Amino acid sequence: DQQVKQNSPSLSVQEGRISILNCDYTNSMFDYFLWYKKYPAEGPTFLISISSIKDKNEDGRFTVFLNKSAKHLSLHIVPSQPGDSAVYFCAASGTGNTGKLIFGQGTTLQVKP
Amino acid sequence: DADVTQTPRNRITKTGKRIMLECSQTKGHDRMYWYRQDPGLGLRLIYYSFDVKDINKGEISDGYSVSRQAQAKFSLSLESAIPNQTALYFCATSDKGQGAEDEQFFGPGTRLTVL
Numbered sequence: 234d235q236q237v238k239q240n241s242p243s244l245s246v247q248e249g250r251i252s253i254l255n256c257d258y259t260n261s262m263f264d265y266f267l268w269y270k271k272y273p274a275e276g277p278t279f280l281i282s283i284s285s286i287k288d289k290n291e292d293g294r295f296t297v298f299l300n301k302s303a304k305h306l307s308l309h310i311v312p313s314q315p316g317d318s319a320v321y322f323c324a325a326s327g328t329g330n331t332g333k334l335i336f337g338q339g340t341t342l343q344v345k346p
Numbered sequence: 347d348a349d350v351t352q353t354p355r356n357r358i359t360k361t362g363k364r365i366m367l368e369c370s371q372t373k374g375h376d377r378m379y380w381y382r383q384d385p386g387l388g389l390r391l392i393y394y395s396f397d398v399k400d401i402n403k404g405e406i407s408d409g410y411s412v413s414r415q416a417q418a419k420f421s422l423s424l425e426s427a428i429p430n431q432t433a434l435y436f437c438a439t440s441d442k443g444q445g446a447e448d449e450q451f452f453g454p455g456t457r458l459t460v461l
Contacts, residue, residue: 237388239388242386267449269452274454274455275454275455276350276436276438276452276453276454276455277389277436277452278452279449279450279451282449322388322389324389333391333394333404334391334450335391336381336388336389336390337388338386338387338388339388
């Protein structure tokens with residue numbers, strides 16, 4: 234059973250516009266959420282995270298929103314740039330700092346010039 | 347130099363062969379992980395190790411084994427490779443500490459094809 238789901242396999246946006254990537258989870262014990270970005274032929278790299286005690290975290294052009302009641306998080310990229318084209322994975326970890334991450338399936342973002 | 351390295355980067359092998367994928371890190375982290383990535387399934391945890399004497403199974407450990415030779419080295423073995431083990435394999439590391447272990451640092455990946 235997929236505990237972390239990214240239901241959109243792909244997303245295409247125009248340069249300069251907003252990209253919104255979505256992620257849903259089913260386990261209410263998750264208390265820390267992360268987004269990773271992956272370029273072809275490279276490993277995933279950490280992008281931004283949010284603790285369950287917050288509902289928003291911002292880092293430059295990237296903002297993650299968490300809606301605990303809906304078990305939903307989203308990553309906003311504003312403005313989108315062609316270099317943002319990559320696969321984005323959301324991930325979640327549970328209480329107790331187990332160090333184990335559960336990943337979603339990934340969403341491929343294409344930003345068109 | 348890369349903090350997390352994986353060898354080989356690409357490997358093609360035949361069904362039934364024994365394969366070892368190696369991972370080394372210079373980050374000084376205690377925790378190391380092996381994942382596989384399949385299209386449409388994201389990254390799934392195979393094994394993880396919180397220190398040299400601590401090895402744990404992940405969600406898809408069947409058909410795999412690991413060895414933590416040192417703090418910096420974590421190897422993944424396929425004792426008898428089968429075609430459905432064709433995938434992209436990633437090693438990752440993380441530090442201990444409040445929340446720090448959640449941020450994992452990944453190697454570049456090994457693309458394994460089992461014919």
